[in-house]
Amino acid sequence: MRFVDEYRDQASAAAYAGAIKDLVTRPWAVMEICGGQTHAIVRYGLQDLLPEGVELIHGPGCPVCVTPVEILDRALAVAARPEVTFCSFGDMLRVPGTRKDLFTVKSEGADVRIVYSPMDAVELARQSPEREVVFFAVGFETTAPANAMAVFRAHQLGLSNFSMLVSHVLVPPAIEALLSDPETRVNGFLAAGHVCTVMGTSEYGPLAERFKVPIVVTGFEPLDILQGLHMVLKQLEEGRHEVENQYLRSVRSEGNPPAQRMVSEVFSVVPRQWRGLGEIPASGLGLAPAYAAYDAVLKFDVGAISAAESPDCISGEILKGLKKPRDCAAFGTRCTPDAPLGAPMVSSEGACAAYYRYRRA
C-alpha cells in the first residue's frame, strides 16, 4: 500500500532501533498515550526492538477502556427501551457494565446497531421518525468534531428523535492527573497524533514545563513510533523537556480551527469519570446547554444511574505504571479477557490482557 508501507519498512525500523540503542545510557519509562499507538506497538512487536532499559507504559488513551461502568450502565438502560435504536462503534459492544454488555441486551431483544459514523445514526433517525435513535458518543478529541457535527446536523434537520449519550474525554487533563501522582514512573510521553491534528499542540507546553517531561506528538505507524521514541529519549538523555512534533505530515501547531469551532459550538468542558483513574476535573466533553435537547441522559432520565468500579481492580496503578498485572489478586482468576473487571483487561491491547496471554505462553 503506497503511503503506508513506507512507514513500515523493515530496514528503516532496524536503523531507528539501532539509533535508540546507541542513544540510551540508562533506564527510561515512556508512556504512549493513545490506544492506536498501543495497538501498533503490539501488532508490530516494537517492544522487542528496544533496548532492555526502555519500558513502554501503555497509557489511558483507549476510549473503550476508560469509559466508566456508570456510563455503560446508562447506555444499557437506554438501549433496552423498546422505542430506542441504539447506535455505537463496534468495539463498545463487548465492554461490560455492572452486569451486562450491549451484546447481551441485544440478545435480549434490544435494537443495537454497529455504525461506522455518527452521521449514519443521524440518517437513521431521519429515515425512521417513529424510532428514538441514540448514538453512543465515545472517544477523545479525535472523534469529537464528527460527533459534534452529527448533533449540529440533527439540529439543522429539526430531528427530535435523535440524541446522544456523550462520554467524551480529553487527553491533557489525563496527562496532568498521571503526572500529579507523586509516585508516577513516567519519564516522557508520546502524545496522540490524531488528537493534536484536531487540537494542535499548544495545550502541551505548560504540561512539559510544569512537570519537566518531554512530550513528542507522534503518529501511529511503526516508524512514527520509533522516531517519536527516539525524540523523547534524546530529550531525556540531554536533560531537555520540550514539546516536539514527530507527526509533521498531519499536525499543525494550531490544529484544525474549523473542527475546534464545531466542538466548542456543540460541547462544553465537564468533569468526567475515567475507568481506573476516577474523576478528573475538566477532563471531558458534554453537550452544551443550547443542545441539551439532544442529551440522551436527560431525555431518558438515566442520570440517577450510578455504579461503582470493581474494588478489586488496580487498573489505576497499572495505568500509572506503578504495578504490574501480576500484582493484582483478581488477575487471571476473577478477571480475564472474557470476563474483565477493569480497563486494561477489556481492550485486546490493554496491559492486563497482553499479560494474560503471555502468561499462558
Next chain:
Amino acid sequence: MSLDAMSCPLPLSEHASVQLAHGGGGRLMRRLIEDIFLPAFSNPGLAERHDATVLPIGPERIAFTTDSYVVSPLFFPGGDIGKLAVYGTVNDLAMAGARPAYLSCGFILEEGLPMTDLERIVASMRQAAAETGVQLVTGDTKVVDRGKGDGIFINTAGIGRVEPGVDIRPSRVRPGDAVLVSGDLGRHGVAILSVREGLSFETPIASDCGSLAGLVATLLEAGVEIHCLRDLTRGGLASALNEVAMDARVGIEVQQVQIPVHEAVAGACELLGLDPCYVANEGRLVAFVAPHHAELAVSVMRGHPQGEGATAIGTVTATDPGVVTNQTWLGGKRLMDLLSGEQLPRIC
C-alpha cells in the same frame, strides 16, 4: 442412582443466553462446544474435533460432516448462499482427505422470499455440485413465518470416501511440520462487508468461495505427506491455527511477511480496523505437511487453479503448546490469539 448422578451434567455458562459471539468461531464458540456439546454427545469421532469425522463402514472409511449456512446478503460479489452451501460442506469433507460424493440439503425458507431468488440459489447449487462431482441425493424443506428467518437458511450434510492410507487429522500434526496456505486471505469477509455496509472500494473485491476438493485430491495424488488440513472459514487463519495448536497440543510460529493478502483486501482492512488474519475465507485452506514435503506441496498447489497463491507461512514447534506466535514485519513477536467472538471495528 445417587443424587449426584441425577444432577444436570451441563455446567452453567457465564452467559445466561446465547450471544452472537457464540457463533463467531472464537473463544466463546469453543467454550460452547466444550461445555455443552462435547459432554452431551461424547464419542471418539467427535473427540478428534476435525472438520469432518472419519468413520469405518465395513472395510471402507467414509468422512461425514454437516454445516449450516446463514449469510446476509444472500448474493454477494463472487458467490451466493447456494454456492457456499455446496462448497462449504465439500471443503469440510476434503479436509479429512475424503473425495466428496453425496450431500443432503435442508432448506428453511422465510415466507415472502422471492421465487426468483430461490431459483437463482438452486441453480447455483446445481452448478457447484456439478463442478465438484457431488450429488444432492436427499433433502427437506420447511417454511417459517415472515420475520422468523433471514430469507433462506440452508443446511447441508455430506459424505465422501477416504482412500486407504489417507490419515489427515489434527492429532497427526508434529513439531517441525511446515504450515502452508493455499492462497491470499480475507477476500470473502471483505466482499460480504462491502455489500453489507454499503462500502465501495476502488478495486471491487470478490469472495474467494470455491471448492478445495480438487486441490486436496491433487496433493494426495502427488504423494504429499499431509498431516492435517483446515479450511479457513469464519475467524480466518488465526482461529484455524489456534484450534489446531490447542487440539494437537503443539506451538505454531508464522511469519507475518509470508502471509499473502491482496492489496485491495489489505487496504479495506486498514480502513475498517480489521486484521486480515481473522477475516473469513471460503476457498482457502491451511495445510500441515511433513517438513521434507513442504516445497513439493507448495509447487503442487501452485500448479492447481485453486492453489495458485500457495505459500509456506510457518512451522510447528514443540515449545508453547496451544500457542500461535507471529513474527511481525519488523522482527518482533506477538501472540496471534483466539478472539472472543467476531472482530469488531475499532474506534481508534
